[in-house]
Amino acid sequence: MYYALPIFIMKKISSLIKDIYNLFKEDKGCKLSEKNRNEIIDHCVENIRQQLTVSIMGKDKERSRLRMSNVGYPDRQLWYQFQDTEREELKDIDPIKFLYGHIIEELIFCFAELAGHTITDRQKETKLGGISGHIDGRIDGVLVDVKSASPMGFRKFKDRTLYSDDPFGYIDQLSSYATAEKEDRAGFLVMNKLSGELCWMSLDELEITNTEDRIEYLKGMVKSNDPPERCYSDIPDGKSGNYKLNVNCFYCSYKKKCWADVNGGAGLRVFNYKKGPVYLTRVSRTPDVPEIGM
Numbered sequence: 443m444y445y446a447l448p449i450f451i452m453k454k455i456s457s458l459i460k461d462i463y464n465l466f467k468e469d470k471g472c473k474l475s476e477k478n479r480n481e482i483i484d485h486c487v488e489n490i491r492q493q494l495t496v497s498i499m500g501k502d503k504e505r506s507r508l509r510m511s512n513v514g515y516p517d518r519q520l521w522y523q524f525q526d527t528e529r530e531e532l533k534d535i536d537p538i539k540f541l542y543g544h545i546i547e548e549l550i551f552c553f554a555e556l557a558g559h560t561i562t563d564r565q566k567e568t569k570l571g572g573i574s575g576h577i578d579g580r581i582d583g584v585l586v587d588v589k590s591a592s593p594m595g596f597r598k599f600k601d602r603t604l605y606s607d608d609p610f611g612y613i614d615q616l617s618s619y620a621t622a623e624k625e626d627r628a629g630f631l632v633m634n635k636l637s638g639e640l641c642w643m644s645l646d647e648l649e650i651t652n653t654e655d656r657i658e659y660l661k662g663m664v665k666s667n668d669p670p671e672r673c674y675s676d677i678p679d680g681k682s683g684n685y686k687l688n689v690n691c692f693y694c695s696y697k698k699k700c701w702a703d704v705n706g707g708a709g710l711r712v713f714n715y716k717k718g719p720v721y722l723t724r725v726s727r728t729p730d731v732p733e734i735g736m
Contacts, residue, residue, distance in 0.1 A: 453557075453558050453559050455559070455584045458559055458582070458642070461554075461557035462550075462553045462557050472557070474556065479556060483552065483556075486548055486551070486552035493541065497544075506523050506524050508573050508664065510570060511615050513573075513615065513653055513660060514614030515610070516609070516611075516690075517660075518673050519696060520660065521663060522669070523664075528699065529695035529696055530697075530698065542590075547589070547633075550590075550631060550633055551564070551581075554631075560580075560581070560583070561581060562579065562583070563577060563579050566579070568622040570622035570653070571654050571657035571661075572661075575618060575619060575622065577623065584627060585620055585625045585628040586630075587615065587628070587630050587631070588631050589612070589633070590635045591634060593634055593636050596634040596639070602643060604643065605649075612630065613645070613649075613651060614651055614653050614656065616628050617645065617650045621650065621652070626646065626647040626650070627647070630642070630643040672700060673690065673694075674691050675688065682727045684722050684729070685722065686720050686722050687721040697721065701721075701723055705723065711733060713731050719734060
């Protein structure tokens with residue numbers, strides 16, 4: 443008697459998000475064996491345990507070196523980092539926020555594997571132009587960079603506006619990985635860390651930027667004695683005549699040093715509004731709120 447052999451169907455990344463959502467539906471769920479399911483979950487838990495240990499021991503601080511993960515950073519920000527410029531201290535909540543992001547990203551890979559997709563090359567080292575980087579991995583053979591994002595950041599990936607507003611250089615980062623790995627396709631798998639929504643933003647051959655020239659430029663730029671031009675201009679603060687930092691400068695750890703020459707050489711002036719601190723570069727009319735000393 444002839445028995446037809448079972449055919450193993452490889453899943454494609456195009457169904458990934460729907461497959462992850464289906465994991466949590468009673469009539470669908472995970473189709474893997476209990477043994478495979480437990481192995482995947484145990485591996486995820488171990489990775490989270492390691493990251494938690496590193497975080498609470500304070501050993502996850504990045505050293506000042508050029509890496510594929512930072513080639514897209516604004517020039518002046520990178521220059522200050524390589525000059526060992528004093529930076530602002532992290533807020534007490536920041537390490538928890540970073541750890542939360544790591545945990546979400548680890549869970550995304552776990553969900554993908556539980557949904558039957560193939561995960562390979564986790565944290566594989568790669569090189570481009572003499573600098574190193576570690577890819578997040580591949581899902582179903584596609585080079586993937588996994589991110590967690592705030593609702594505002596998530597919209598940039600979902601609406602593909604990241605191309606015109608990419609202050610953290612995510613596209614150059616993924617393009618570097620793709621170029622080093624000789625890939626003509628890659629993408630971002632992103633979770634909204636507030637809602638849990640997932641989205642996929644692909645990069646094809648025409649969208650992958652040429653970062654090899656930028657890497658060569660950065661090697662010299664970070665060693666220069668003179669800083670590059672400011673990354674962003676200041677902007678009007680309403681109709682008061684005052685000017686404040688651009689939102690991207692607001693989150694930079696080197697803003698105090700970078701803007702030290704404004705306000706007649708006094709540097710940034712910070713005023714405590716209900717919505718939070720505002721960093722003024724020019725004060726034409728003193729705000730009617732408390733001023734915070736830098």
